[in-house]
Amino acid sequence: MTGVAPLAFSVRAMTKRYGLASAVENVSFTVASGTTAALVGPPGAGKTTIARTLLGLLEPTSGTAAVGGPGTNRPRGDADRAAVSSARVVGGVLAPRGLHPGRTARDHLRVYAAAVGVPDGRVEEVLELVGLGDVARSKAGALSAGQQTRLALATAVLGDPPLLVLDEPMDGLDAAERGWLQDFLRRHAKRGGSALVTSASLAAVLPGADNVIVLNNGAVVYQGSPARLRRGHPDRLVVAASTPIALATVLAARGFTDAVIRPDGRLAVAEATEADIRDAATAAQVRLDSIIPDLIHPDRVLASLTKPPAPAISPYPGLSGTAHHPTPMPYGIPR
Numbered sequence: 001m002t003g004v005a006p007l008a009f010s011v012r013a014m015t016k017r018y019g020l021a022s023a024v025e026n027v028s029f030t031v032a033s034g035t036t037a038a039l040v041g042p043p044g045a046g047k048t049t050i051a052r053t054l055l056g057l058l059e060p061t062s063g064t065a066a067v068g069g070p071g072t073n074r075p076r077g078d079a080d081r082a083a084v085s086s087a088r089v090v091g092g093v094l095a096p097r098g099l100h101p102g103r104t105a106r107d108h109l110r111v112y113a114a115a116v117g118v119p120d121g122r123v124e125e126v127l128e129l130v131g132l133g134d135v136a137r138s139k140a141g142a143l144s145a146g147q148q149t150r151l152a153l154a155t156a157v158l159g160d161p162p163l164l165v166l167d168e169p170m171d172g173l174d175a176a177e178r179g180w181l182q183d184f185l186r187r188h189a190k191r192g193g194s195a196l197v198t199s200a201s202l203a204a205v206l207p208g209a210d211n212v213i214v215l216n217n218g219a220v221v222y223q224g225s226p227a228r229l230r231r232g233h234p235d236r237l238v239v240a241a242s243t244p245i246a247l248a249t250v251l252a253a254r255g256f257t258d259a260v261i262r263p264d265g266r267l268a269v270a271e272a273t274e275a276d277i278r279d280a281a282t283a284a285q286v287r288l289d290s291i292i293p294d295l296i297h298p299d300r301v302l303a304s305l306t307k308p309p310a311p312a313i314s315p316y317p318g319l320s321g322t323a324h325h326p327t328p329m330p331y332g333i334p335r
Ligand SMILES: Nc1ncnc2c1ncn2[C@@H]1O[C@H](COP(=O)(O)OP(=O)(O)OP(=O)(O)O)[C@@H](O)[C@H]1O
Pocket: 018, 021, 022, 023, 024, 041, 042, 043, 044, 045, 046, 047, 048, 049, 050, 200
């Protein structure tokens, strides 16, 4: 069959319940080979449950979560053989990172190398690959959060698997370390590899993501390209004008139909440039007091897709209609 990319990950109608509580409900998505997908959502959305299921650590209650296309089926059967060949198919980074604090980085990798049947020489290769050659003799407990993530990643790639599932790899990393990991994933994709990367922050994983899957309360609320996601949440110019409605009318006549009047009376216009707005204001004989860009932060986009439902109003004073959950400002969203 031509024109159909093989799949790296395929989640179909997956539901996972812990006891009676549903963590993931009827989730479906696929990730094409050679691409990186970001699986994002607020804490408790179900990201870890899906990541662990793809890694074969959890069984779905119903539906399937499979890795690989042709030649990359995760092996089943005899546990030792399965571990060895599984490491050549899919590598995982989980939280916590699974490092013994008293063991050196090199010894940690040697233990895992033996378990997955790769020679010690590969340990030296992966240490260089993740930039930990200089700290190979340091104990895992003495490494920074970024170095610990690199060590977990080195463990995941010991068997040189084409598929990676990284659960919250950006957690605790500074901007430079995040950049390093994004570069690593780009190089992995260039070699034909695929990755599913989870995060509670869209901003942390957006650079380098070919596709985005947004989860909320165990369900997919967006699936598609970052570009389409951005189109639905465009940057705007926010305009203080003497007669915003007159300005909006002229802008609409010129094709700039995406303009909304904000509660403070300013007009927020998408796609038009500042020059377009000044021209329209002249034509409409409207005075402009200010034009300020409102660049939408990716985590504001995520928050708008994963807003908790408004609490139901109780007819009984003093009783709320739903159980009360405090709703802190998620992700430290810049205003
Ligand atoms: N072992 C478990 N037993 C019971 N409930 C669980 C278990 N693991 C997860 N859950 C629940 O399932 C839901 C989804 O959790 P999950 O860890 O998959 O979400 P997440 O998006 O990865 O969140 P976080 O970033 O906080 O880990 C949550 O309500 C969580 O409390």
